[in-house]
Amino acid sequence: MLITVINVISAVFIIVGLFFIVVGTIGLLRLPDFYSRMHATGKCDTLGVGLTIIGLIIYNGFNFISVKLLFLVVFIFVANPVATHAIARAAYKVGLQPWRRQ
Amino acid sequence: MKFTKFLALFILLFSFWLLLSTKFEGWFHLFFGLLSTALVTLFTYDMVFVSEDRGNNIKKLFRFALYLPWILYQIILANVDVAKRVLDPKMPIDPRMITFRSVLKTDLSKTTLANSITLTPGTVTIDIDEDTFLIHAIAKESADDLLEGTMERKVAHVFMEDE
Numbered sequence: 371m372l373i374t375v376i377n378v379i380s381a382v383f384i385i386v387g388l389f390f391i392v393v394g395t396i397g398l399l400r401l402p403d404f405y406s407r408m409h410a411t412g413k414c415d416t417l418g419v420g421l422t423i424i425g426l427i428i429y430n431g432f433n434f435i436s437v438k439l440l441f442l443v444v445f446i447f448v449a450n451p452v453a454t455h456a457i458a459r460a461a462y463k464v465g466l467q468p469w470r471r472q
Numbered sequence: 473m474k475f476t477k478f479l480a481l482f483i484l485l486f487s488f489w490l491l492l493s494t495k496f497e498g499w500f501h502l503f504f505g506l507l508s509t510a511l512v513t514l515f516t517y518d519m520v521f522v523s524e525d526r527g528n529n530i531k532k533l534f535r536f537a538l539y540l541p542w543i544l545y546q547i548i549l550a551n552v553d554v555a556k557r558v559l560d561p562k563m564p565i566d567p568r569m570i571t572f573r574s575v576l577k578t579d580l581s582k583t584t585l586a587n588s589i590t591l592t593p594g595t596v597t598i599d600i601d602e603d604t605f606l607i608h609a610i611a612k613e614s615a616d617d618l619l620e621g622t623m624e625r626k627v628a629h630v631f632m633e634d635e
Contacts, residue, residue, distance in 0.1 A: 397558035405608045406567050408596050417551045434494050451590035462598045471566045
């Protein structure tokens with residue numbers, strides 16, 4: 371019984387995480403220019419991957435592997451905005467003009 | 473002082489290495505762990521633990537722990553916001569660049585604010601020049617939300633720069 375509950379909870383986390391990753395990918399394809407695409411990838415990847423890993427932690431129970439996964443979440447939450455910022459800044463320095471609605 | 477710093481970082485990194493390797497027996501693995509930890513410590517020990525006012529660090533850490541739930545909630549809002557805009561057939565976006573001057577002084581607080589801006593609804597930090605932040609906002613209302621300054625006040629409170 372408890373195993374089933376844990377499986378369901380972890381499945382919910384993983385499915386919601388995958389939903390946000392899919393949304394991020396659709397955003398990457400649909401949005402008009404480089405800067406607005408950064409919004410989709412920078413935000414959705416962080417939460418999507420974070421939720422997926424949290425789902426895996428719940429599925430796995432408490433052991434060394436879970437601690438490693440927890441470190442992954444922490445590092446993704448710190449590294450993803452920094453990477454987004456670095457790429458966007460590089461585009462800005464090169465002189466890429468943002469798309470404007472006319 | 474230098475040696476204390478070196479030793480502190482070495483112990484921290486080596487315990488992290490042990491946690492990741494989980495191979496506690498056998499000198500072979502431990503030897504390479506010690507070797508790589510020592511090398512990394514040697515190259516980086518003068519870059520970490522550079523904070524000046526030691527007395528307040530515990531208080532800052534505590535305030536940062538209180539800041540985390542709020543920022544996690546904002547991240548969820550940001551993702552729902554992106555999902556709404558991306559999945560809407562009409563795609564309601566109106567991107568613009570905005571700049572604002574920040575009251576924050578230290579590198580750590582500016583970095584925290586920049587990362588928080590990137591993770592919260594509709595805004596991405598492009599560049600920081602001294603105290604001027606350059607932000608790309610995906611719509612007018614996300615730009616207005618940011619310029620209201622709620623997040624900056626919270627970050628200033630965490631790093632005790634709001635006197």
